[in-house]
Amino acid sequence: MTCFSRGSEDWKWSISKRKAARPAEDAPHLTLYRQQLQLYAYALQKQNGQYPERLWLYWTDEARQERAFMEVPCGRDEIEAVIASVDDLATKIQQRQFAVRTTPPSMICQACDIRSLCRKEGILS
Numbered sequence: 001m002t003c004f005s006r007g008s009e010d011w012k013w014s015i016s017k018r019k020a021a022r023p024a025e026d027a028p029h030l031t032l033y034r035q036q037l038q039l040y041a042y043a044l045q046k047q048n049g050q051y052p053e054r055l056w057l058y059w060t061d062e063a064r065q066e067r068a069f070m071e072v073p074c075g076r077d078e079i080e081a082v083i084a085s086v087d088d089l090a091t092k093i094q095q096r097q098f099a100v101r102t103t104p105p106s107m108i109c110q111a112c113d114i115r116s117l118c119r120k121e122g123i124l125s
């Protein structure tokens with residue numbers, strides 16, 4: 001992922017590049033990508049005092065140019081919901097309530113920094 005923002009003084013847009021074709025709207029990893037970008041917007045807000053006006057995912061391998069950009073909601077409610085889900089996740093980790101119940105799509109695991117640990121523990125073959 002590459003993130004950059006346009007509008008050097010007011011951080012109006014944030015764009016995240018993904019080296020893939022645009023996925024289906026119900027692709028499981030799309031939710032994660034959206035949340036990741038919304039967390040980035042939250043970090044920008046903490047740094048600059050305001051949220052970006054618009055967030056975009058840009059699919060670099062999308063054959064149809066008009067489908068390469070995908071807007072991600074960045075209203076205060078959406079971002080606060082993501083922050084709440086991260087807080088909930090952090091609480092579960094602190095309480096050691098974690099387990100991989102179902103592995104994500106292989107493309108997610110291939111890009112994961114701790115896949116060797118999952119292989120070692122038999123979660124991945």
Ligand code: SF4
Pocket residue numbers: 100103104108109110112113114115116118123124
């Ligand atoms: S390698 Fe393990 S931790 Fe990483 S995404 Fe896959 S299942 Fe999750």
